[in-house]
Amino acid sequence: xxxxxxxxxxxxxxxxxxxxxxxxxxxxxxxxxxxxxxxxxxxxxxxxxxxxxxxxxxxxxxxxxxxxxxxxxxxxxxxxxxxxxxxxxxxxxxxxxxxxxxxxxxxxxxxxxxxxxxxxxxxxxxxxxxxxxxxxxxxxxxxxxxxxxxxxxxxxxxxxxxxxxxxxxxxxxxxxxxxxxxxxxxxxxxxxxxxxxxxxxxxxxxxxxxxxxx
Numbered sequence: 001x002x003x004x005x006x007x008x009x010x011x012x013x014x015x016x017x018x019x020x021x022x023x024x025x026x027x028x029x030x031x032x033x034x035x036x037x038x039x040x041x042x043x044x045x046x047x048x049x050x051x052x053x054x055x056x057x058x059x060x061x062x063x064x065x066x067x068x069x070x071x072x073x074x075x076x077x078x079x080x081x082x083x084x085x086x087x088x089x090x091x092x093x094x095x096x097x098x099x100x101x102x103x104x105x106x107x108x109x110x111x112x113x114x115x116x117x118x119x120x121x122x123x124x125x126x127x128x129x130x131x132x133x134x135x136x137x138x139x140x141x142x143x144x145x146x147x148x149x150x151x152x153x154x155x156x157x158x159x160x161x162x163x164x165x166x167x168x169x170x171x172x173x174x175x176x177x178x179x180x181x182x183x184x185x186x187x188x189x190x191x192x193x194x195x196x197x198x199x200x201x202x203x204x205x206x207x208x209x210x211x212x213x214x
Contacts, residue, residue, distance in 0.1 A: 033066035038140045040157035046130040051106045058106040058157065060140055064096045071095050071145040076110050082134040087125075089115045093145055109140065133163040164190045167200065175213065 040058040044051070051057055060074065074091035089110025094102060117125055121132060136159050142152040167187040172178055190198050207213060 033064060034072075034142055034151045035063040036140065036142050036152040036155050037061040037063075038138065038155045038157045040138050040159045042159055043162060044159055046133070046161045046163075048112070048125070048129055048131070052112050053107065055105050055107060058109065058138060060104045060109055062094070062096075062102045062104070062142060064102075065099050066096075067098055069095065069097045072151060073143050073145055074104065074109050074140055075143050076138065076140045078131070079137050079139065080132060080134045081136070083118070083121060083132055085118050086121060086132065086136070087115050087117050131161045133161050135160050166190070 038058070038060050041056070044057045045054070062072075062074075064070070071093050073093050075088070076091070077088040078086040080086050089112070091104065091109050092111060094104075096102065125131065138157045138159065139154040140156075141150055141154045143149065144151055165188075167190050169185070169187050171186040172183060185202060187200070190200075
């Protein structure tokens with residue numbers, strides 16, 4: 001009797017082990033069918049209207065190697081080094097049939113009217129229509145709609161939101177009369193960010209009789 005009970009326990013454990021192994025293999029195969037790549041412009045526009053309408057600010061590539069039809073969605077969040085979580089959102093459902101590669105960009109990787117903002121910054125972002133200045137990571141993951149299972153864990157892209165101020169003429173001062181042939185013009189910088197190049201265009205016009213500088 002003891003031998004029979006011991007044998008039964010061994011068979012039970014072996015059966016559980018086999019089922020667990022099969023499930024692990026199935027999950028590995030399922031998740032291995034998906035891949036996700038995220039890129040973003042280094043210095044994108046800070047304005048949400050541009051993110052919603054202008055293509056190419058952020059690009060997301062989803063690769064599916066399976067054969068069954070499946071429905072997935074993208075779940076994204078913006079995190080600032082200086083302010084923490086800023087916003088999060090979800091894309092419309094995406095249906096895949098058979099092996100394929102799909103692309104989404106900043107216009108469709110989340111539904112803008114349903115964005116959830118950090119309450120501490122929501123009013124300022126909605127009022128100004130722009131993201132806060134700072135260093136950001138865009139995190140995106142791929143989720144199976146029917147179960148909520150994460151098919152591809154978060155992938156990220158780094159970007160920076162800069163604030164700009166109009167340049168101000170410092171020499172000669174605005175409204176001055178210049179009597180020398182080759183004057184030097186200097187002005188304040190629009191941004192002091194070390195990784196961003198600003199190009200200025202200087203326009204010089206003759207003021208004719210009867211005209212004013214304005």
